[in-house]
Structures are given as C-alpha cells and as structure tokens.
Amino acid sequence: MTRIVIIGGGPGGYEAALVGAQLGAEVTVVDRDGLGGASVLTDCVPSKTLIATAEVMTSFDASYEELGIIVEDDTPHIATPARVVGVDLGKVNRRVMGLAQAQSRDISTSVRRAGARVVRGRGRVEPHQGPDGSRAVVVDLADGGEERLTADAVLIATGGHPREIPDAKPDGERILNWTQLYDLSELPEELIVIGSGVTGAEFAGAYQALGSQVTLVSSRDRVLPGEDPDAAAVLEDVFRRRGMNVMARSRAASARRVTRKVNGELREGVEVELQDGRTVTGSHALVAVGAIPNTSGIGLEEAGVALRDSGHIRTDRVSRTSAPGIYAAGDCTGVFALASVAAMQGRIAMYHFLGDAVGPLNLRTVSANVFTDPEIATVGYSQADVDKGKIDARVVKLSLMRNPRAKMQGIRDGFVKLFCRPGTGIVVGGVVVAPRASELIHPIALAVDLNLTVDQLAKSFTVYPSLSGSIAEAARQLQSFKVSEEA
Numbered sequence: 001m002t003r004i005v006i007i008g009g010g011p012g013g014y015e016a017a018l019v020g021a022q023l024g025a026e027v028t029v030v031d032r033d034g035l036g037g038a039s040v041l042t043d044c045v046p047s048k049t050l051i052a053t054a055e056v057m058t059s060f061d062a063s064y065e066e067l068g069i070i071v072e073d074d075t076p077h078i079a080t081p082a083r084v085v086g087v088d089l090g091k092v093n094r095r096v097m098g099l100a101q102a103q104s105r106d107i108s109t110s111v112r113r114a115g116a117r118v119v120r121g122r123g124r125v126e127p128h129q130g131p132d133g134s135r136a137v138v139v140d141l142a143d144g145g146e147e148r149l150t151a152d153a154v155l156i157a158t159g160g161h162p163r164e165i166p167d168a169k170p171d172g173e174r175i176l177n178w179t180q181l182y183d184l185s186e187l188p189e190e191l192i193v194i195g196s197g198v199t200g201a202e203f204a205g206a207y208q209a210l211g212s213q214v215t216l217v218s219s220r221d222r223v224l225p226g227e228d229p230d231a232a233a234v235l236e237d238v239f240r241r242r243g244m245n246v247m248a249r250s251r252a253a254s255a256r257r258v259t260r261k262v263n264g265e266l267r268e269g270v271e272v273e274l275q276d277g278r279t280v281t282g283s284h285a286l287v288a289v290g291a292i293p294n295t296s297g298i299g300l301e302e303a304g305v306a307l308r309d310s311g312h313i314r315t316d317r318v319s320r321t322s323a324p325g326i327y328a329a330g331d332c333t334g335v336f337a338l339a340s341v342a343a344m345q346g347r348i349a350m351y352h353f354l355g356d357a358v359g360p361l362n363l364r365t366v367s368a369n370v371f372t373d374p375e376i377a378t379v380g381y382s383q384a385d386v387d388k389g390k391i392d393a394r395v396v397k398l399s400l401m402r403n404p405r406a407k408m409q410g411i412r413d414g415f416v417k418l419f420c421r422p423g424t425g426i427v428v429g430g431v432v433v434a435p436r437a438s439e440l441i442h443p444i445a446l447a448v449d450l451n452l453t454v455d456q457l458a459k460s461f462t463v464y465p466s467l468s469g470s471i472a473e474a475a476r477q478l479q480s481f482k483v484s485e486e487a
Contacts, residue, residue: 002025002354003152003153004016004353005153006157007137008156008159008294008330009029009037010038012345013035013037013329014036014346016347019347021115025350025354027117028118040104040107044339051202051371054207054210055373087210090184093181093183096182121140121147136149137150137154152353154326155326155327156300158298158332159293159294159332160293160294160337162178162287162289163290165194165253165254168255176284176285176286187210188212190215193285194252194286195218196216196220196224197224200288200289201372204216208239208242209242216247218246219252224376228384230415234414235372238374247274250278252275254273255285255287256273257269258270295312295313295332300323303323306322313332317360318361329342335361336368364380365448365449367441369438369441374413374433374435375436377432381393392421398473398477403467403469405466406470413433415470416431416433417432418478425453427444428448430444430448434467444471458479
C-alpha cells in the first residue's frame with residue numbers, strides 16, 4: 001500500500017487526506033493544533049463568523065429608516081443621531097470560537113472516517129531518501145516522545161502565521177494580531193488597524209460596524225491596493241462615509257501601550273507612531289501586515305526543497321516541489337492565500353502522485369472574495385491586466401444603482417464589471433461589488449471556466465428583480481461592443 005504523510009491539517013492537508021484515503025493510500029496527517037488549521041481555528045471561519053454579525057448590524061443601520069422599520073423601545077427617536085443596535089462582543093466571540101471548534105471536530109471526524117490516521121504533533125522531514133525512494137518524517141508528539149513515519153510521498157501543508165512589526169509586538173491585550181481578537185470580551189472603543197490589505201480592510205469594516213471608532217493606517221495610496229481600483233474606491237468611500245478615519249500613505253513604525261486621559265479619566269491604550277513622526281492613539285491596535293510561511297525548522301532545505309526569498313515553497317502546477325516525493329499546498333507555497341486554492345493544491349498533489357487523472361492548477365479560474373461591506377468578488381483577468389496590456393479585452397461596468405432589487409433593498413453602493421475578448425466575446429474576467437458578492441460571482445466564474453461568451457451569458461434567464469440581473473445586463477452591453485466591431 002502506498003504510504004502518504006501529510007504535515008499540516010489545514011484545507012490543503014485535510015482535503016489531500018480525504019482524496020488519498022479515497023484512492024486507497026495509507027494516509028497519516030501530522031497536525032499540531034487541530035484539523036482545519038488556521039483557516040478554521042483562527043482565520044477564515046472565525047473572521048467570517050464575526051463579519052456575519054457586523055453585516056447584520058450594518059444592513060440594519062443603513063436601511064431601517066428607508067425601509068420604514070420602526071424601533072419601538074427606549075432607543076432614541078429616529079431623528080436623534082444614535083445607533084439603534086449594539087453588540088455583546090463577548091457573546092459574539094464565544095459563538096465565533098464555538099463554531100470554529102465544531103467545524104474542526106467535523107473535519108477530524110470526516111478524515112478519520114475516510115480511513116486516515118491523525119497524529120498530534122510537529123513533523124519534520126529527514127534529509128535523505130531511502131533506497132526505495134521513501135522519505136522519513138519524524139514527529140515530536142504533542143503528549144511527549146517521538147514517532148518516526150515512513151512515506152512514499154510527503155505533502156507539506158503547514159500554512160503561515162501573522163507577520164509582525166519589530167517595534168509593535170502583539171501582547172494579546174492591547175496590541176493584537178488577527179488570531180488574538182477573539183479573546184476580547186469587550187468592544188474596543190477606538191481600534192487602530194495597521195495594514196489595509198484584505199485582512200486589515202475586513203476587520204476595520206467589521207469593527208466599525210460593531211461600534212468601534214476605527215482608524216485604518218494604510219502605507220499605500222488606497223485601501224486594498226491589490227484589488228480592482230474601482231472596487232477599492234467604492235469601499236474606501238463607504239468606509240469614510242460611515243465615519244472611519246482612513247490614513248493613506250501612512251506607514252506604521254511602532255506601537256506601544258500608554259496611559260492616556262479620556263474624558264478626564266486615565267485609561268490604558270496604545271500609541272502608534274508613523275514613520276513620518278505623527279502619532280495615532282486608541283484603545284487597541286490590530287497589526288495586519290501579512291503572513292509568514294511556516295517553513296522553517298522542519299527540514300525542508302536539507303531535504304532539497306527550494307524556497308523563495310520570502311520563505312515560501314516553490315511548486316509547479318501539480319504541487320511538486322524541487323525534492324522528489326515531496327509536494328506542497330496552501331499558504332506555505334505563496335501561490336494564492338485562499339482556502340479554496342490550498343484545498344485544490346492538496347487534491348491535485350494526491351491525484352498526481354497516486355496516478356489519477358489530474359489537471360494542472362489554473363489560477364485564472366479562481367474566484368476570490370473580500371468580506372467587507374459591500375463585498376468585493378473577482379475572477380479571471382483583472383483591470384490591471386487590461387491596463388498593462390497583458391490581455392486585450394472589452395470592459396463594461398454597470399452600477400447597481402440602476403438595479404431594481406438594489407433599490408428595493410436600499411443598496412446604494414456597488415457595481416458589476418465584466419471583461420470579454422474582442423471579436424469572440426468570450427468572458428475572461430469579472431468583478432462584483434455588492435452584498436453577497438461571494439455568491440453573485442459564481443455565474444461569472446462558470447463563464448470564465450467554460451469559455452462562455454457574452455452572448456450566452458446575456459441570453460440566460462435571470463430572476464426579476466434580482467441583483468444577478470445586472471450580470472446579464474452587463475453582458476448585453478458588451479454585446480453592443482461586439483456588434484459594433486463586427487459592423
């Protein structure tokens with residue numbers, strides 16, 4: 001029987017374990033913290049659960065008056081500038097972590113039921129292959145002792161951990177990374193978010209919705225510098241309109257705990273110093289400046305696995321590393337920091353090694369989502385690709401303000417953007433900025449994956465009224481480009 005050892009139980013690891021066991025291999029998963037990894041325990045599942053609460057609050061705050069909803073309790077009169085709803089952060093976080101632990105247990109049950117073995121501990125790869133090409137993995141067991149495993153193939157799926165600023169070390173109380181937020185029992189009065197990438201923007205928006213006064217410190221010209229510029233502009237406008245202090249071109253140099261006077265009282269807080277000498281004070285600071293791959297100290301380079309300067313593992317499109325018999329998946333590869341991509345990399349690795357039919361990883365068909373309010377979903381080629389001449393494409397952007405369902409729901413911000421090839425009209429990309437954009441991107445993702453044309457997308461029935469109707473309408477507008485080109 002083929003022996004496979006997987007180091008890391010996140011999406012890349014546990015999905016690979018399910019496939020490997022299904023294909024008849026003897027699979028052992030070495031995991032330190034619980035199956036699901038950071039994605040389930042401290043990152044994706046907890047953050048999106050928190051955001052679900054924030055989303056309800058934002059939706060209600062933004063539209064209850066317009067929709068004619070009357071609040072009949074001791075809430076201030078509708079003309080009084082006060083929030084209608086509040087939040088018990090301790091209760092929210094207990095629910096967040098309860099769901100994360102439940103999801104981890106469900107995954108563990110599924111993996112064991114499939115026939116894989118789970119070993120709690122930290123694994124490292126021995127440097128040399130055996131005469132039969134096998135690899136040895138040594139596990140420092142969680143309850144003490146050591147176990148030596150022999151594998152015909154090893155999959156590294158060790159994920160990453162939060163990057164730190166040297167002079168802004170998290171203490172878990174006032175200066176926090178995103179894994180420590182769920183220990184808070186009370187809502188931060190004034191939260192300073194350092195970093196305006198996806199993680200920073202999501203938490204900044206969520207805590208603003210929950211009721212914190214948020215300052216977002218961005219070293220770049222705009223929020224979400226890696227996303228569609230039109231989408232980022234909409235989100236930044238929404239942030240500012242809702243009262244967020246967005247500080248562009250402001251790089252944080254340090255963060256330290258201070259005692260400050262608030263309304264005549266001395267209170268614990270933080271002071272963030274920027275590289276230009278300015279300072280920002282608040283009650284708490286969240287450091288969200290990216291992640292570092294968990295690739296050190298597990299024997300990779302000694303085993304012949306090539307790493308990038310960033311510490312990420314170099315892989316090809318079927319998840320192979322430079323070392324025979326060693327594959328890698330997930331955030332430790334730096335390919336695309338998404339749970340869906342990690343899972344696909346892990347599955348592809350198993351299909352490839354075990355001789356099953358496999359298609360190489362195609363990042364052009366990956367749909368991604370930023371869980372802000374509104375959400376930002378993307379797939380395929382981007383506006384940057386068009387602007388840089390990487391692809392010749394026609395572009396249409398259609399505001400949701402024209403959409404009847406959006407008007408009914410009080411949605412004011414958002415758009416649908418489609419990219420298609422001139423001449424053929426094949427859909428090659430799209431952007432959706434809207435509530436539940438993560439759901440609305442799916443028909444565009446199918447169009448990109450299956451090489452559908454704007455004609456086919458435009459002629460598909462959509463529900464009236466619906467937000468998805470704007471996708472078909474954007475396709476119809478691209479049809480007019482196609483007709484004019486043919487004329």
